[in-house]
Amino acid sequence: MNRIIKFSLLLFFFLGGIQAFGQPAVKINNGIIVLDDNFVVYREKNYLKTIDSLDKVLKNNPKDTSALFYRALFYTRSNDILAKPYQVDPKALAELTIAKTFVERALTLSMQDFKLKVLRAEIFAGLCYRYSGDESWKFKPLEITARKKSFIEYKTKANQYYEELAKVDPHNAYDYERRLVKYDYPIK
Known part of the structure; x- marks a missing residue:
């Protein structure tokens, strides 16, 4: 009996430890918010697997603020200037808009993490970038x-x-002031 309890506890702590590493x-x-994975460029x-897991969590519980934050982060990273430099990319604009919605929902649900507020500012700056390449002929x-x-x-x-x-x-x-959007809309 004693061995069963020890094994159960060991298994519980082992599985609990694996779950703790589930969030990047x-x-x-x-x-800006960066993934601490030693890569300069985001590699989707x-x-x-993490993105798929987050999508499942959000489908089952759309009020999970951590999942909203991380999913918005992945949308932001996969659609930033390094990942998709073409400014008028419609997919990038659509996914950044989804990221904005997720961040605003997390804030509405009273998530207090400072990183969420940094991500929100970054998303809005990214949305500005997506509108900065407007060509009048288009x-x-x-x-x-x-x-x-x-x-x-x-x-x-x-x-x-x-x-x-x-x-x-x-x-x-200084870092936040450098990130201020200082350019204007290109079409006069």
């Missing part, structure tokens, strides 16, 4: 007006969020 390590570096293939006047409105809205919010981060985290204020 992240850190704030130069004002390394995280396919869009009709009504589309240009709608895109300019979205750009201004995202720029305002991104800068507001970065300024808030600089106040809350004064030791890294």
Whole structure:
């Protein structure tokens, strides 16, 4: 009987230890959230199982704030300037919009993690980037007006969020101030 209890406890701690490593390590570096995996560029293939697991968790429990954060992070990393440099990539814009929705939902559900707020600012800055490559020949006047409105809205919010981060985290204020969106909408 004693061996069964010891084995059960050992198995419990072993499986509990595996679960603890289920979430990828992240850190704030130069004002952005980075995956602490020793790669400069995000490699989606390394995280396919984690992404699949997060999608399942969110399907079963859409209020899981940790899953919302990590899924938004993976959407952001797979659609940032390094992963998809073409500014008018419709898939990148759509997935960054999903990331924005996930972050806002996590904030609505009272998630207090500082990294979530950094990710939110980064997502809004990424959305600005997706509107910064507008070529006038590609869009009709009504589309240009709608895109300019979205750009201004995202720029305002991104800068507001970065300024808030600089106040809350004064030791890294320089990093957040460098990330402010300073360019304007390209079509006049």
